[in-house]
Amino acid sequence: xxxxxxxxxxxxxxxxxxxxxxxxxxxxxxxxxxxxxxxxxxxxxxxxxxxxxxxxxxxxxxxxxxxxxxxxxxxxxxxxxxxxxxxxxxxxxxxxxxxxxxxxxxxxxxxxxxxxxxxxxxxxxxxxxxxxxxxxxxxxxxxxxxxxxxxxxxxxxxxxxxxxxxxxxxxxxxxxxxxxxxxxxxxxxxxxxxxxxxxxxxxxxxxxxxxxxxxxxxxxxxxxxxxxxxxxxxxxxxxxxxxxxxxxxxxxxxxxxxxxxxxxxxxxxxxxxxxxxxxxxxxxxxxxxxxxxxxxxxxxxxxxxxxxxxxxxxxxxxxxxxxxxxxxxxxxxxxxxxxxxx
Numbered sequence: 001x002x003x004x005x006x007x008x009x010x011x012x013x014x015x016x017x018x019x020x021x022x023x024x025x026x027x028x029x030x031x032x033x034x035x036x037x038x039x040x041x042x043x044x045x046x047x048x049x050x051x052x053x054x055x056x057x058x059x060x061x062x063x064x065x066x067x068x069x070x071x072x073x074x075x076x077x078x079x080x081x082x083x084x085x086x087x088x089x090x091x092x093x094x095x096x097x098x099x100x101x102x103x104x105x106x107x108x109x110x111x112x113x114x115x116x117x118x119x120x121x122x123x124x125x126x127x128x129x130x131x132x133x134x135x136x137x138x139x140x141x142x143x144x145x146x147x148x149x150x151x152x153x154x155x156x157x158x159x160x161x162x163x164x165x166x167x168x169x170x171x172x173x174x175x176x177x178x179x180x181x182x183x184x185x186x187x188x189x190x191x192x193x194x195x196x197x198x199x200x201x202x203x204x205x206x207x208x209x210x211x212x213x214x215x216x217x218x219x220x221x222x223x224x225x226x227x228x229x230x231x232x233x234x235x236x237x238x239x240x241x242x243x244x245x246x247x248x249x250x251x252x253x254x255x256x257x258x259x260x261x262x263x264x265x266x267x268x269x270x271x272x273x274x275x276x277x278x279x280x281x282x283x284x285x286x287x288x289x290x291x292x293x294x295x296x297x298x299x300x301x302x303x304x305x306x307x308x309x310x311x312x313x314x315x316x317x318x319x320x321x322x323x324x325x326x327x328x329x330x331x332x333x334x335x336x337x338x339x340x341x342x
Contacts, residue, residue, distance in 0.1 A: 001216065004173065008217025009257060011135050011175045015095060015219055016258025016287040019326045020066035022177075022219075024262075024293035025052050026099035026138060028071060041306035049077050050311075054304055055297070056085070058315035062093030064322035069097045069138045069177070069291070075129065086133025097136040097177070098129045100165065104142040113154040114142040119164055126172040136175040138221070139165040143180060143200050145188040145228065150196060155203040163207035170217055177260070177291070179221035180204050184264045186228040190235045194225050194247050201251040215255040221291050222248070223264045224274050237270075241277035245284060252286070260291035269338050271295040272324050276333035290325045297321075 001009065015022060027035070032051075033043035041047060052074055055061065068089055075098055079088040086096040100122060104114035116139060126137065141158035143150050162178050169176035180200050182193060201222065208215070225244040227235055235243075248259065263271040271292060278288050290296075299321060304314035324337040 004170070005214045005217050007173060008170055008175050008214060011095065012217055012219050012257035015067045015136060015175065016260060016289050017066050018287070019329055020064060021290035021292070021322075021325055021329065022097070022260050023055065023065050023068045023296055023322075024138075024291055025055065025074065025297070026069040026071045027293065028103075029073060035301065036306070039302060039305055045073065045077075047306060048073065050080075050308070051301065051304060051306075052085075053079050053088075054311050054314050055300065055318050056089055056092065056094070058319050061319060061322060064319070064326040065094055067095035067097050067136060069099055069136075070134070071099055075132050075134065084133070090133070095135050096133045097138060098132075098134040099139075100125060100129070100137045101139040104140070107154055107157065110151055110154055112146070113144055113150060115154070115157050116141050116161055119161060122165065122168050123172070126168060126174055130172050130174060134174060136177060136219070137165075137169050138177040138179060140179040140181055143182045143196065145182060145186050145192060145196055150200070155200055159200075159203040159207040162204055163211040163213055166208060166213040166218060167211045170214060175217055175219060175257075176213070177219050177221045178204065178208070179262065181262060181264065182223045184223065184226055184228050184266075185230070187230045187232075188228040189231050189233065190225060190227040190239065190243060193223075193227060194243050197223060197225055198247050198251055201248075205251060205253060215253050216257055218257060220252060220256055220259045221262055222259065224261055224266075226264070226266065226274070229265065237273045237277050240274050241281055244274070245278055245281055249284060254285035256286055258287040258289065260289045263290070263292045263295035266295065268295045268298065268321065269335055272328045272333050272338070273335070275325065276328035276331055279329055280331035282331070287329075289329045292325065295321070296325065
């Protein structure tokens with residue numbers, strides 16, 4: 001392992017350290033605006049900063065959160081004490097990260113599918129983000145199940161973009177989170193999700209290998225193998241855990257530094273239960289942890305509700321959710337851990 005790969009591996013291993021996971025706080029301004037609007041919160045820059053700082057300053061959050069994915073606005077902001085957000089995070093033991101894709105757009109020739117854009121100028125943006133303090137990055141590819149979907153064309157272009165992004169990140173000393181997400185809002189059965197996830201990951205790892213991305217210096221952020229929300233038959237926790245692990249073992253190289261699952265629209269407790277069951281089964285070569293957005297934030301956002309008076313209560317809920325998911329990385333999660341956050 002050369003010096004750069006060792007440095008990347010050290011960061012990646014810290015991101016998936018025992019009992020810790022990644023907070024996805026990289027919602028775009030329009031996305032967080034929609035979530036605020038549902039709770040009657042005005043989406044100002046100050047409110048967005050205050051909300052995110054609530055999480056970052058929760059006492060002891062660094063025991064459960066290894067890294068935080070930031071949005072471009074957030075990485076340039078300062079905490080209320082005047083400290084730059086990346087420095088603020090480092091002080092509490094959290095590695096700063098950054099979302100670098102510019103979103104999923106209709107795929108030319110197959111407009112019902114998506115391709116993620118953002119490669120133009122990425123090398124220069126990564127240089128700037130590194131100087132701002134980012135040590136890992138995230139790029140999300142969106143895979144849509146359906147009749148005769150996804151196409152090999154869609155899988156190929158998204159895998160190529162993920163690998164190009166990954167190579168550029170590693171060149172700059174930034175760990176890439178590789179996130180190919182099979183969407184879960186359709187009618188796809190768990191068996192179809194398994195097949196699509198396997199096809200997707202197979203394409204992605206072939207491209208990563210061809211483009212020289214060091215598996216030791218990356219973190220995979222996949223969907224769990226769950227049926228679509230509209231599927232006639234839903235699956236139990238154990239079935240989801242077993243099928244997810246079987247799928248991953250068929251296509252993910254053992255040298256990958258770790259796997260941090262996305263929650264993919266699952267309920268808070270459901271995402272924790274699935275992660276917990278996988279870690280109880282074990283028998284895989286990678287640490288299995290979380291990289292959750294809504295599953296960590298939703299209850300805390302509702303509690304905070306845009307009021308500085310509610311920050312301590314919001315922090316208590318945030319810590320409760322983080323602690324529950326930390327327990328799931330050890331296979332020790334129980335639903336009653338969420339009673340504090342209800």
